[in-house]
Amino acid sequence: MNEQKLIIKLQKGKAEAYSYLFSEYYDWLCNYVFNLSGDRLLAEDIVQDAMVSLWEKRKTILISTSLKNYLFKTCHNQFLQHIRKEKIQYDTLDKIRWDTISEATLENDPYDYKLEKLNKLIDQLPPRCKEIFIKNKLEKKKYKEIALELGISIKTVENQMSKALFFLRENVSVFLL
Template sequence: MNEQKLIRKLRKGKEKAYRYLFSEYYDWLCNYVFSLCNDRSLAEDIVQDAIVALWEKRKVIIITTSLKNYLFKTCHNQFLQHVRSQKIKFDTLDKIRWDVVSEATLEDDLYDFRMEKLKRLIDGLPPRCREIFVQNKLEEKKYKEIALEMGISVKTVENQMSKALHFLRANATTFML
């Protein structure tokens, strides 16, 4: 079924369209959220909440991207809200792997678009901050290892990572959707 047609039917409250949406996207979204949290039950809860929220707000929601991308972003945001609500320490948030997006079953062109935007965002970091971020996230070096190599304190590495992650999160909407 064409996405625009599906969206129109959802707005009209057609239950058949809702069942189609659920059967078409549920497993894909669950797999994506599971890759973030490694908890099948939590992943299913988040996806169900996202799909129910779409149904409840169907008359007022404006979808400017594809429905699939809209659902992906909604689930991603709901996962982040869950993490924040659990008051998980920053270090745990930091452990969410940056390669999750590459493992998600996104269309190749969307993935390429996002990765290019992410690379540009990383390039926009100050040089020292970028170097520390790349070593930690891409080369998977520990803070202590980076500090020793660069001749700086672990606290400085932590501060630079905090700045980098804050900058990337603040600008994430430019590459997520």
């Protein structure tokens, strides 16, 4: 089907145009988002949201590139919005968690043995990952400060922190039992 005709039919609210788009691109888009996220269900949710958004905005939508590029870009942006939302939630939880650990350390809490085990778990992180994690969580430095201090990009700091937090989340419950 000609792309311009497809866009016009979509703008007019023709269900067959939408069905064609969905059947033609859904699997590709899901695979694309899955490669970004590593989560099949999340990928499907994001693609479905993008497709619903396309349908809802069909009358006012202006597509300056190809329809395929527009759909991939929309899914990419939806994924980035999801990441930003999740990062805010994780940052809040991490702040509460690490503030509690810091307080427990200062008060010589009866849970010292758990803190000792947590420190051993942190010691298992790769050296660079551990260094960045400690600077952020224990020294309370921001990503930008760490990047400048170590001469690396902020993105590298973000990636290393993601690895550290993933490792700790995966292992802390088993380790502290």
